[in-house]
Amino acid sequence: MSSDPARPxxxxxxxxxxxxxxxxALREQGAEAVTVRRPEELAGVDGLVLPGGESTTxxxxxxxxxxxxxxxxxxxxxxxxxxSCAGMILLADRILDAPPxxxxxxxxxxxxxxxxxxRQVDSFxxxxxxxxxxxxxxxxxxxAPWVEETGPGVEVLATVPSGPAVGRIVAVREGxxxxxxxxxxxxxDDRVHRSFVELVRQSSTAELR
Numbered sequence: 001m002s003s004d005p006a007r008p009x010x011x012x013x014x015x016x017x018x019x020x021x022x023x024x025a026l027r028e029q030g031a032e033a034v035t036v037r038r039p040e041e042l043a044g045v046d047g048l049v050l051p052g053g054e055s056t057t058x059x060x061x062x063x064x065x066x067x068x069x070x071x072x073x074x075x076x077x078x079x080x081x082x083x084s085c086a087g088m089i090l091l092a093d094r095i096l097d098a099p100p101x102x103x104x105x106x107x108x109x110x111x112x113x114x115x116x117x118x119r120q121v122d123s124f125x126x127x128x129x130x131x132x133x134x135x136x137x138x139x140x141x142x143x144a145p146w147v148e149e150t151g152p153g154v155e156v157l158a159t160v161p162s163g164p165a166v167g168r169i170v171a172v173r174e175g176x177x178x179x180x181x182x183x184x185x186x187x188x189d190d191r192v193h194r195s196f197v198e199l200v201r202q203s204s205t206a207e208l209r
Contacts, residue, residue: 005204010197011036011045013071015061017053017086021185028190029197039070047080047200050087050105052142052183055114059090059103068103075107080176080203082196088112088179089145096148107177109151116146116181117165128182130171131157133191139170139182146170146181176203 007030012022014035026033026049036042048071050058062068075081075091083091089098090105092112117124123143127136137158147169150156158171158180170181176199184192 005201006030007032008046008197008200008204009034009044010047010049010200011042012049012051013037013058013062013087015058015065015067017051017058018084018183018185019051022049022051022084022193025185025190025193026197029194031197031200037065037067039067042067042070042074045079046204047082047196048074049196050081050083050090051185052085052087055086055089056099056102058086059105062105063103068105071105072107075105075177078176078203080196080200081107081178082192082199083108083177083179084183084185085142085144085181088147088181089114091177091179092147093151094149108172108174108179109154110147110172110174110179111149112145113148114145115143116148116168117141117144126161126163128158128161128170130192131155132195137182137184137189137191138187139180139184140186141170141182144170144181147172 010031023033091108094111096113154174160168
C-alpha cells in the first residue's frame with residue numbers, strides 16, 4: 001500500500017478485459033496503477049478496479065488462481081472498489097440471466113441483469129447526467145448490464161435518460177464501492193476515474209488518522 005495518500009496504489013484486476021485502458025486512466029489521475037492477478041498483489045493495493053470483459057471468464061479465473069475469496073474478503077473489509085460493465089456484475093450481490101453456477105465477488109447490495117441492453121450489435125453511446133459531476137458523461141455501453149434493484153444503502157448515480165431503457169439504473173455507489181454499466185475507460189472523459197481515485201485517497205487518509 002502507498003504511504004502517500006495523494007498517490008494511492010490502485011490495482012486493476014488483470015485476468016481478462018480492458019486492463020490497459022483502466023491502468024492508463026488511473027495514472028492520468030496521479031495514482032500508482034498496478035495489475036492484480038494474485039492474492040499477494042491484491043494485498044498491496046489501496047483500491048481496486050474490476051474492468052469490463054467477460055464476467056463468467058473473470059470469476060472462473062479468479063477462483064482458479066486462488067483470488068476469489070481474497071477479493072471477497074478485501075471488498076467486505078472496506079477496500080475501495082470500482083467495477084465497469086462486467087465489473088459491475090462481479091461486484092453485485094445478485095445477478096439475473098446468468099449461468100446457474102456463476103459466482104460473484106459481491107459487495108454491492110444490488111441485483112444486476114447481465115447483457116440487459118442486448119447483444120454486441122445493440123451497443124450504443126449516449127450522454128448521461130451522473131450525480132456529483134458537473135456536466136454529462138459521454139457513456140459507451142457494450143453488451144452492458146443494468147441494475148434491476150438496489151438495497152436501501154445504495155445511491156443511484158445515473159439512469160438512462162431516454163429511449164427503450166429510459167429510467168434504468170446504470171451507475172451506483174454504496175459506501176466504498178462504485179459501479180457503472182458503461183465503460184469510462186473508453187474515450188477522453190476522465191471524471192469517473194477521477195471520482196474513484198479521490199474516493200481511494202479519502203479512504204487512505206482516513207486510515208492514517
